[in-house]
Amino acid sequence: MTTMTEQRFREFKMPDVGEGLTEAEILKWYVKPGDTVTDGQAVCEVETAKAAVELPIPYDGVVHELRFPEGTTVDVGQVIITVGAAGVDASAGDAPERQPVLVGYGVSQASTKRRPRKAVAPSGTNGHARPLAKPPVRKLAKDLGVELAMVAPSGPGGIITREDVHAAAAPAPVAEGARETRIPVKGVRKATAAAMVGSAFTAPHVTEFVTVDVTRTMKLVEEIKRAPEKYEMQGLRVNPLLLIARALLVAIKRNPDVNAAWDEANQEIVLKHYVNLGIAAATPRGLIVPNIKDAHDKTLPELAASLGELVSTAREGKTTPAAMQGGTVTITNVGVFGVDTGTPILNPGEAAILAVGAIKLQPWVHKGKVKPRHVTTLALSFDHRLVDGELGSKVLADVAAVLEQPKLLITWA
Numbered sequence: 001m002t003t004m005t006e007q008r009f010r011e012f013k014m015p016d017v018g019e020g021l022t023e024a025e026i027l028k029w030y031v032k033p034g035d036t037v038t039d040g041q042a043v044c045e046v047e048t049a050k051a052a053v054e055l056p057i058p059y060d061g062v063v064h065e066l067r068f069p070e071g072t073t074v075d076v077g078q079v080i081i082t083v084g085a086a087g088v089d090a091s092a093g094d095a096p097e098r099q100p101v102l103v104g105y106g107v108s109q110a111s112t113k114r115r116p117r118k119a120v121a122p123s124g125t126n127g128h129a130r131p132l133a134k135p136p137v138r139k140l141a142k143d144l145g146v147e148l149a150m151v152a153p154s155g156p157g158g159i160i161t162r163e164d165v166h167a168a169a170a171p172a173p174v175a176e177g178a179r180e181t182r183i184p185v186k187g188v189r190k191a192t193a194a195a196m197v198g199s200a201f202t203a204p205h206v207t208e209f210v211t212v213d214v215t216r217t218m219k220l221v222e223e224i225k226r227a228p229e230k231y232e233m234q235g236l237r238v239n240p241l242l243l244i245a246r247a248l249l250v251a252i253k254r255n256p257d258v259n260a261a262w263d264e265a266n267q268e269i270v271l272k273h274y275v276n277l278g279i280a281a282a283t284p285r286g287l288i289v290p291n292i293k294d295a296h297d298k299t300l301p302e303l304a305a306s307l308g309e310l311v312s313t314a315r316e317g318k319t320t321p322a323a324m325q326g327g328t329v330t331i332t333n334v335g336v337f338g339v340d341t342g343t344p345i346l347n348p349g350e351a352a353i354l355a356v357g358a359i360k361l362q363p364w365v366h367k368g369k370v371k372p373r374h375v376t377t378l379a380l381s382f383d384h385r386l387v388d389g390e391l392g393s394k395v396l397a398d399v400a401a402v403l404e405q406p407k408l409l410i411t412w413a
Helices: 004-008 135-144 162-169 187-200 215-226 240-254 300-315 389-404 408-412
Strands: 009-013 023-029 042-047 052-056 061-066 073-075 079-084 205-213 260-263 268-271 277-279 281-283 286-288 329-333 352-356 360-366 369-383
Touching: 023 135, 042 079, 135 162, 187 286, 205 389, 215 240, 215 369, 215 389, 240 277, 240 300, 240 329, 240 352, 240 389, 240 408, 277 300, 281 300, 352 389, 369 389, 389 408
Parallel strands: 277 329, 329 352
Antiparallel strands: 009 079, 023 042, 023 073, 042 052, 061 079, 205 369, 260 268, 281 286, 352 369, 360 369
């Protein structure tokens, strides 16, 4: 039998917005009780262990209650908002547990059984008021990982200012005599830590190095910047990373077995006939690795456009979970931090990762004379179950050859 309450209100539960994720943090509500919403309208932004995403509501109605304030971490399957039909009194009783199906989202059966969590005071008609802050301050808080509900406001009328957010983000003052400071691990950093531990203790890593004269590559970058129309690069960002990415794609084309994955369950090597090129990006939330889909099929201008979009989206904190799934090989540019090179850990499920060191003017023997040349060190880490020393060396040598003589991009591509 259908109750009166069931006819009047519907509940929207936190969906699994990734692959098997168990929780998400509510970053920002876009609606408040009394607002009218329509099917497909984004009602809030949440952050998972992988990315920040917007959640669309799958029906029309009027917002009845927001169950959790911004900054709360909520388990998948918990009700976060209730919606009633137009004209329904917002003071009506609680809604039933009913969850419509969202395309692209799903709640696993296991998600109904979660570890006990501390009770959190709800927001909305029956709970605490939403913290007062202007949109730029809210964005600052999100970028710094600060929960607005925990910030003490100092502005007029109880509004939270930029200074309040910065003060909350600053490390807690160390008490006299204290020997330790503890920082909670959550979100992207927590997921990254788990993935890196799993990768390091599952795949046998090997790293090889090569120091390369990239003077001609740097000259080509400057040439493209001066005459972008000649290369059909008008309005596109051109930098050394673009040509390094192209060099790696050429090396993979010449050595396709490096573009593979190890299937432990089936004891099979999976050769990928496409390249989803991951680019490691440092963001306020931690390290993420979005990838350029089907990078092997892209022209240089198309690759430049995709790379530019990937970087700008990551900086804005708008990278989606889908953009970080399905990578086949990765580049990490540690050179932007002034580092010569490193021994990168493989992105889980991939066979190789290329680290690019800082490009510096160094004395170099060129045509029998010591001259100042632009030099960098490349490091290729690979899964030794899939890639032996010969294959890894060939890939690294091919990348180096292209960067020393970028005209090979034309003859080898």
